[in-house]
Amino acid sequence: MSMPLIGPVEQEPKRPRRRAARVLAVLAGVLLVAGVTGAFWLGSTLYGFFSHVQQVPQDADPGSQHAAAADRPLNILVLGVDAGAGAGEPSAPQRSDTIMVANVNPTTGRVGLLSIPRDTRVAIPGRPHPEKIAHAHAYGQAEGGPGAGAQRVEETVEDFLGIRIDYFVEIDFDAFRALVDAVGGVEVCIDKPMRYTARSQNLRIDLKPGCQVLDGEKALHYVRYRQDGDIFRIQRQQQFLRALADKVLSMQGVLKLPQLASTLGSQITTNMPASRMLGLAALLPRFDLDRLEMGILPGRPGYVDGLSYWLVDEAAARREAMKILAGVDVEANAQVRLEVLNGNGRRGAAGQAADLLRSLGFRVVTVGNAERFDFATTVVVVRPEDTAVADRLRQALAGSAVTVRVETAEDLPEGIDARIVVGADFTGTAAGTATAAAGREG
Incomplete structure (x- = not known):
């Protein structure tokens, strides 16, 4: 008697289908759990960061309503100050060591970064004569509370470049060190010996030439060194920031987010609302480092009344701001x-x-x-x-x-x-x- 063939022929294909369905169901469950867990992890990380950031209220300004549009590009003033100058508001007001304006476009993912030399000669609101822009932070800090120094720099930059600053972010040196250390250091190639000592600042720089991974302390020395002039220092800062951003946005950097959040939060002062920070954080995958355009405020070194300055033509400065920040030539x-x-x-x-x-x-x-x-x-x-x-x-x-x-x-x-x-x-x-x-x- 012959064996029946119909049963086995019909049943064989069903097993893989059931197995595949079970595998897909398990995979979907794993992805769902991972997604929920990841979202919770990211959310809790960002909450921890925002809860530690020192926020100051934004000035009441009719123009500030424009900043509420989620898709509108933002101008963000970024200041680097000595430890305690922002968060602690020390009794001795501090000058801003690094001044940058970043234009962030959430729609296109483009970022423009314009560095302003600290010795740029500008009119500072409330001062009788033009001075170095680095002084603006100290004047504001001496006259007001937390964030007042950054707000004075913000007013100065707005008047000088003819732009609107939406928010400021003030980062002290401790936060910079911690950020570099948290991502495991950043590799740079140093082209010459870099040595400098300033006892008044408790600063001793001694970096050797060659490609090397810098920890937080050495990285700070690298971006602060200015014995060859402020413009070369700014160029090093921009190169380092690009390498640091690449490291932070890498998978290794993402895994360090909880450590970064808890470390950096208390060392950052800003007038950016938590909702805006959260929105920008959610857009991080959209930003492309290849579309990061950097520039330095054009000018020349010179002396006025015996003091050295970076002398800038205002019209040329505004054209450069449009080009770097907005991509408009x-x-x-x-x-x-x-x-x-x-x-x-x-x-x-x-x-x-x-x-x-x-x-x-x-x-x-x-x-x-x-x-x-x-x-x-x-x-x-x-x-x-x-x-x-x-x-x-x-x-x-x-x-x-x-x-x-x-x-x-x-x-x-x-x-x-x-x-x-x-x-x-x-x-x-x-x-x-x-x-x-x-x-x-x-």
């Missing part, structure tokens, strides 16, 4: 001649667009009405060979129009390089673009 834009036409019929739309483009350096030579008012989207028209100009204009208008369509035409008027037809999607504001954070809003 004002000098290059000045070569582009524009015709701006109202294509949506809304009164003043072309004028608003023209004002926005002028603020970014573009030369608007004509403002008027299009032949019709039924343009749903904003259109940029360039000659076929000017696609690079189209890309810059599209970037400039990205936060002001939902869609920017590019077209080419051979018959543009002789005196213009591009035509902008303002569509119904134009909002009339630069909110949401990098330029909104770079330009100060009145």
Whole structure:
């Protein structure tokens, strides 16, 4: 009698399916538990950090409402001060040793970092004559409570560069040491012996040339050394910060988060709300170190009344701020001649667009009405060979129009390089673009 074949043939495929289903169910359960555990771990870590950070209230400012937009780029003033200068507010006011402005764009993941030499000669609010910008922190600290030093630097930078600072973050030297030690040190290549002693600061620097991993103390010596000039020191600081950021954002750095949170929290002073810090922390995976652009405020060394300064032309400083922080090259834009036409019929739309483009350096030579008012989207028209100009204009208008369509035409008027037809999607504001954070809003 022959063996029945139907049963075995039908049943064999079912076992793998049931096994696969069980494996998938177990895997899903593991991932779910891991996800919940990871979320709890990250949440508790961030809570521990925020609960230790020394927060000071933000000044009541009508412009501060703009900072509430989650997708708007932020200008953050970053200050490095001697131990105790921020958190402890010592009886002897401290000057800021490091001054940087970071522009963080949550939408694009771009970060711009502009370093301001500590000897930059500027007008400090409340002082009769221009002084070194590093003095601003000491003056504010002497006159106010926690965070007053940083707030005075913030006011100084806003007036000097013509930008709005949304928040400040003040980090003392102890926090810097702890951060470097927590990630296991940072590798740098030193090109020359670095030796310096300052007994008044209890500082003795002795670093040998060569590639090496620096611990927190040696790293602090590396970024503070300035015997070859403040500009070389800033260049070292920027190189080190890039390497440190890469280490912190690595898996090894992420695993150190709990240690970092408990160590750094008490040594940081800021006026950034916890909700904003949490939002930026959640966006960390979006930020790309390859898109980190760094620059130094342009100027030259010089003397005024026998004192050495970093002398800066204010107009040049503002152009550099726009370029580094917002990614806007004002000098290059000045070569582009524009015709701006109202294509949506809304009164003043072309004028608003023209004002926005002028603020970014573009030369608007004509403002008027299009032949019709039924343009749903904003259109940029360039000659076929000017696609690079189209890309810059599209970037400039990205936060002001939902869609920017590019077209080419051979018959543009002789005196213009591009035509902008303002569509119904134009909002009339630069909110949401990098330029909104770079330009100060009145």
